[in-house]
Amino acid sequence: MKAMQLTGPQAACITSIPELEQPRPGEVLLQVNRVGLCGSDLTSFRGGNAMVTFPRIPGHEIAATVLEGGQDLAPGTIVTMSPYTACGVCPSCLRNRPNACQNNQTMGVQRDGALTQRISMPREKLYTAHLSLRELALVEPLTVGTHAVARGRVTADDKVAVFGCGGIGLGAISGAAFRNAEVIAIDMDDKKLEIARKAGAQHTINTARENLHDRLQAITGGRGPDVCIEAIGIPETFRAAVDEVAFTGRVVYIGYAKQPVSYETRFFVMKELDILGSRNALPEDFQEVIRMLEAGRFPVEETISAEVSLEEAPAILAKWSASPAAYTKILVNLS
Numbered sequence: 576m577k578a579m580q581l582t583g584p585q586a587a588c589i590t591s592i593p594e595l596e597q598p599r600p601g602e603v604l605l606q607v608n609r610v611g612l613c614g615s616d617l618t619s620f621r622g623g624n625a626m627v628t629f630p631r632i633p634g635h636e637i638a639a640t641v642l643e644g645g646q647d648l649a650p651g652t653i654v655t656m657s658p659y660t661a662c663g664v665c666p667s668c669l670r671n672r673p674n675a676c677q678n679n680q681t682m683g684v685q686r687d688g689a690l691t692q693r694i695s696m697p698r699e700k701l702y703t704a705h706l707s708l709r710e711l712a713l714v715e716p717l718t719v720g721t722h723a724v725a726r727g728r729v730t731a732d733d734k735v736a737v738f739g740c741g742g743i744g745l746g747a748i749s750g751a752a753f754r755n756a757e758v759i760a761i762d763m764d765d766k767k768l769e770i771a772r773k774a775g776a777q778h779t780i781n782t783a784r785e786n787l788h789d790r791l792q793a794i795t796g797g798r799g800p801d802v803c804i805e806a807i808g809i810p811e812t813f814r815a816a817v818d819e820v821a822f823t824g825r826v827v828y829i830g831y832a833k834q835p836v837s838y839e840t841r842f843f844v845m846k847e848l849d850i851l852g853s854r855n856a857l858p859e860d861f862q863e864v865i866r867m868l869e870a871g872r873f874p875v876e877e878t879i880s881a882e883v884s885l886e887e888a889p890a891i892l893a894k895w896s897a898s899p900a901a902y903t904k905i906l907v908n909l910s
Contacts, residue, residue, distance in 0.1 A: 578691035579888045579907075580630045584622025585896065587889035592632075595693040598644035602695045605654070609712040610689050611636030612892070612905040613742055619684070620892045626684050634688035634907075635681055638711035646698050654701040655711040655865075658682035658689075659855050674722065674855040681855075690888065692909060704865040709882075710875055712906055717864045717873070718856035719829065720746020720806065724754065725860060726853045727802040727827040731755035736791060736800035737776075738816060740767035742904050743829055744806035745878060746864070749774040751804075753867045759794055761787065764900060773874035791819050798822075804853075805829060810836045817842050817850070825849040882906040 580590045598604035613636060619627045635658035641648045648654070660680045661673030668676050682688040704711060720743050729735055735751040737744050740762040751758045752775020759778040760771035768779040780790045791799060799821035805812050808830025816826045817838060826848055842848065867873060880902040883891050888907045895902050 576692040577885060578632050579634075579885060580632050581620055581627070582630050585620065585893070587620060587892055589886055589889065592691060595695060598695040602697050603641055603645050603648060603701060604643040605639035605694050605696060606642050607634075607637065607639050607689050607692060607694060608653070608708045608908070608910045609638040610634040610907045610909065611712045611716060611742075612888075612895070612907065613716055616683065617892070617895055617899065621896055624684065631683070632687040632690050633683040634690035635683040636712055636715045637682075637689045637694075638708040639689075639694070642693070648698070648701065648703070652703060653708060653711060654703055655706075655714040655861075656696055656702065657700045657856070657858070657861060658715060672857070674857050679855070690885065690907060690909075702861050702865060705869055706865070708910070709879065709906065710868050713873070713875060713878065713904070714861060714864050714868065715856070716742045716904070717746035717749065717867075718860040719743050719853075720748070720804075721750035721753075721864050721867075722856040722860045723747050723804050723806070723827045723829050723853035724750035725857075725863075726851045727804060727825045729754050729756050729802055733757070733801040734759065734795050734798075735802045735804065736761060736816075736819065737771075737804045737806060738812045739806035739830070740764070740771040741806065742878070744804075745771060745774050745873075745903075747804045747806055747829070748776050749867060749873050750863070751802075752776065753863070753870075753872055756802075759791065759800060767903065770874055770877050770903065773877055775872065787815060788819060795821070799824065801825070802827065808832050810834055814838060817848065820846070820848065822846045823848070825851060827851045827853050829853045878904050879906055880904055882908055885909050 641652040661676040662678040665677035736759040758776045760776035763783040803816035803820040813836045
């Protein structure tokens with residue numbers, strides 16, 4: 576069967592791998608229909624993901640159809656899935672936080688992913704929903720932002736600032752809006768900010784031409800946001816989240832900063848901040864995103880920048896690498 580494989584930095588091709596005819600013992604055989612490409616896939620393509628070894632089949636944002644071994648899932652049922660593993664014995668797993676498993680292996684990163692025609696998955700990783708294939712392929716990336724919202728204990732009483740309106744940031748924006756929080760979207764791209772409004776942001780700030788501090792003060796009545804969620808991963812926004820958040824507020828980091836970050840550490844103590852990391856997602860995050868999408872609370876069509884065939888996937892990755900701001904979400908159609 577066909578698959579797209581990353582063979583090295585800036586190198587991807589369509590290859591042939593052994594046909595998967597039966598599910599692994601205790602698992603479900605799936606026909607892959609759609610796979611979303613995200614920023615981590617782009618980083619892997621560029622050779623910047625230290626967890627990826629080549630060759631590697633990417634793909635962890637998945638919509639698929641049950642073929643065989645579905646237990647309570649009839650053949651033809653469409654599903655999405657959690658792409659993570661959990662060892663069950665590390666400190667995170669023992670604390671019932673398997674999303675942060677010390678030994679996690681994400682599909683398409685530490686192990687081969689779904690950019691192929693068939694895969695086999697454990698039943699407990701699969702989720703059904705009253706959604707289209709395109710919507711199902713958006714569930715996993717939206718859960719990452721939604722998990723950050725849960726980590727920040729966001730409620731309807733909060734003003735939430737989200738730094739970055741890419742796929743993960745949009746998940747945080749829509750997740751916070753779904754909890755009826757007042758959401759402030761921050762980016763340097765007007766097109767992304769417009770999508771953020773459709774995802775539920777009541778306010779937008781374009782930092783290319785607006786002063787971040789002044790606008791946040793105006794929106795929050797001089798207090799600062801109750802919660803800042805950082806979904807970019809650069810030192811400037813890492814610091815800004817701490818600088819701008821309200822006293823006794825919560826700062827949640829999703830992005831990785833690639834360089835060391837220096838802080839005005841007195842704010843940690845003076846403001847008595849909760850500073851939290853957020854990694855992957857839990858089953859309840861998947862269920863919350865599914866409810867949100869079923870309620871029509873996310874701009875699906877506006878978020879998908881391109882949909883291509885498997886054969887076109889290597890070329891679109893190269894285009895995305897050359898012009899990263901041109902795309903929000905790319906779907907690969909394997910149907």
